[in-house]
Amino acid sequence: MSQDRWFEDYVPGAVHQLGSVVVDEQEIVTFAQKFDPQPFHLDKERAEQSAFGGLVASGWHTASLTMRLLVDHYLSAVSSEGSPGIDELRWLRPVRPGDQLTVRVTILDARRSRSRPERGIVRSHTETLNQDGDVVMHLTSNIFIRCRNQKNAV
Template identity: 50%
Template sequence: MIYFEDIAPGQTQSFGSYEVTKEEVLEFAEKFDPQPFHLSEEAAAKTHFGRLAASGWHTCAMTMRMLVENMSVVEQAGLGSPGIDNLRWLKPVYPGDVLRCETEVLEKRRSRSKANIGLFKSRVRVFNQDDVMVLEMVSNGLIRVRDPDAPIES
């Protein structure tokens, strides 16, 4: 089990493999982001996408799936997230793409009000099968502290 004390700025991980399917792109778009370039090859062909493209929010959902699958392999004492910073969709994601993640811990700190909780920021980058970065964000994570009675460093 990985706790706050086990995380260090500079740590990196590479993981995940998520194949994007046309059916999933259409299903997600129909339900959550029904814009023409996410729903129709013909409509998408008339845009800068050139062809059917996944919603950026769908790309976030696929990223989350890879993050959670990785957390189940490398079990963490995670407590969720208060949000993300600086989300950028850098390139379109298309059916047939295979996505993967790279993360880097940027910083960490203990909660001053709740001694059993630590917070950490990680840069998350998502790449397609051609090693083209398609998404970048900073994730804010909450994680249990192994020893809540240890002094909080200033």
């Protein structure tokens, strides 16, 4: 788990490189069976006949792996207060068994909440990259982060 981060620690322009995860073939199939049962996620032979030319992870699986890396290496359980949502999510390249994914987060903006000044809203751009440095997915989102010194919140 990362060290505790508070709203004041999020500086626009800062870039955070996170850990990595290797995509496992069986996990691709298991995820797809439960959540996205399309042939190119489930069956190697049928996937070879698809536009992807082989088994690929669901985009939602990629998003879930990204979220896990964000939680494990970036978001603080103490200061994070959730998210109002994602403004943009794009899958740019297929993710295949054996791919090693890493995550890069760039802080776009950080401002105090007008309605709840004891916390801030941090807008960030998150990129998920494969072992070749290709961006396979990106998203833009906002998260609520508690302020370090809530008594002096303005």
